[in-house]
Amino acid sequence: MARRSNTPGCGCGGCLGFLFGWVTLAYVLLLPITLPELLAVQEHGPRTTTPVQDIGLWTASALVVLALAWGAQGRRRPSPPTLLLHTALFSASAALAFWGATWANRSIAAYARTHPTAGAASPTELPWSFTATLETVAAAGAMMITFHAVRRWCRRDDPPQRVVIHGPRPGTDRDRPGSTDREVRRPRTGEIWLADVPLREDDSQTLQHYCVVVRNHAAYADVMQITSKDKTGRRDFIPIPNDGWDYTEYDHWLDVALPPRRVSYAGFLKSTPQGRCPQQTWQAITQIMNHPRPSHQTNKARTRRPTGDPRPPHGSRRSGQRR
Incomplete structure (x- = not known):
C-alpha cells in the first residue's frame, strides 16, 4: 500500500x-x-x-x-x-x-x-x-x-537538496504501487553511503558497497569504494577508521588507485548517509584528488600477478619454453 x-x-x-x-x-x-x-x-x-x-x-x-x-x-x-x-x-x-x-x-x-472581578479577591x-x-x-x-x-x-553554503528518482527502488517489484518514483536527499561530499558501486574489474557490473562521496553532479555522484577485505600492505588502498559511521570491529580500506566511480542517485540504497568520512581520511582523499597519480602507477596498482605464478628469475625459462 x-x-x-x-x-x-x-x-x-x-x-x-x-x-x-x-x-x-x-x-x-x-x-x-x-x-x-x-x-x-x-x-x-x-x-x-x-x-x-x-x-x-x-x-x-x-x-x-x-x-x-x-x-x-x-x-x-x-x-x-x-x-x-x-x-x-x-x-x-x-x-x-x-x-x-x-x-x-x-x-x-x-x-x-x-x-477586580465582582465577588473575587484581587490577587497581588x-x-x-x-x-x-x-x-x-x-x-x-x-x-x-x-x-x-x-x-x-x-547550512547556508550547503543547502539540503532532494532528487526525484524515476524507477523502482533497488530490491523492490517494478509493479508494486509507489515503488517507481521516490524522492531522496542528494548525497553531499564527505558523506559515507551504501550504494551499488561499479566493480573494480568490470564497471558494467555493480555490487553493494559503502562508499565516500567525493563530488556531486546533476544526476550522479563520484564515489570511492570502501571494502572490508584485508588490504594491508597495498599502496592502492588506505585504511579508513570506523569512527562516526561504522560500529563493528571490522577494519575497512578505501580504494584510491582507480579514479572516482560514477554512481547515479538511483543507485544509493538508503535515504540517509551512514555517517561522515573521518577527518584524516578525508584529508588524504583531498590530497589524492588534488595530486592524482600518474597513469602508469595506476595501471601498475590495478594489475596483480596471480598467486603461484611468480616472475621467473633473470636467465631462467618457463616450462615448455624453447631455448
Whole structure:
C-alpha cells in the first residue's frame, strides 16, 4: 500500500517532541532561577540555595546550553569561537524569553488588581506554578527558534537538496504501487553511503558497497569504494577508521588507485548517509584528488600477478619454453 503523505500523526509527534524535549531542556536551563523561587514560596520567605546546589544547578544549565550550541552545528565540528558565539546566542534568547514572561506575569497581575472581578479577591501576584510554567514555555520556544535559525545559517553554503528518482527502488517489484518514483536527499561530499558501486574489474557490473562521496553532479555522484577485505600492505588502498559511521570491529580500506566511480542517485540504497568520512581520511582523499597519480602507477596498482605464478628469475625459462 502506498504511503500516505497527509498523516495526522506528524503534528501530534511534533507537539509531543516540543513538550517533552524543548520544555524539559528549558526546565533544566532555568533551574538556577526557578528553584530558589520555589523554595521561597514553600518557606513563605526568602531562602537561598547552598553553594553545592548552586554549582550543580549552574553546571546543568551550562551543559544544556553547550549541548544545544554543539547540536545546532549539525554533523560538522564547531570551532571554539563558533561554539562560544552559539552559546551566547542561546543564553541571550533564553534570557530574553524569561524576562519577557516575567514582565507578562507582572502585567497580568497588575491588570487583575486594577480590574477586580465582582465577588473575587484581587490577587497581588499570580501563583508561582503559573509563572514558572509560562517562563519555561517561553524559554523553550525561544531556544527552539534559535536552534533552527542557527542550524539553517550553518547550512547556508550547503543547502539540503532532494532528487526525484524515476524507477523502482533497488530490491523492490517494478509493479508494486509507489515503488517507481521516490524522492531522496542528494548525497553531499564527505558523506559515507551504501550504494551499488561499479566493480573494480568490470564497471558494467555493480555490487553493494559503502562508499565516500567525493563530488556531486546533476544526476550522479563520484564515489570511492570502501571494502572490508584485508588490504594491508597495498599502496592502492588506505585504511579508513570506523569512527562516526561504522560500529563493528571490522577494519575497512578505501580504494584510491582507480579514479572516482560514477554512481547515479538511483543507485544509493538508503535515504540517509551512514555517517561522515573521518577527518584524516578525508584529508588524504583531498590530497589524492588534488595530486592524482600518474597513469602508469595506476595501471601498475590495478594489475596483480596471480598467486603461484611468480616472475621467473633473470636467465631462467618457463616450462615448455624453447631455448
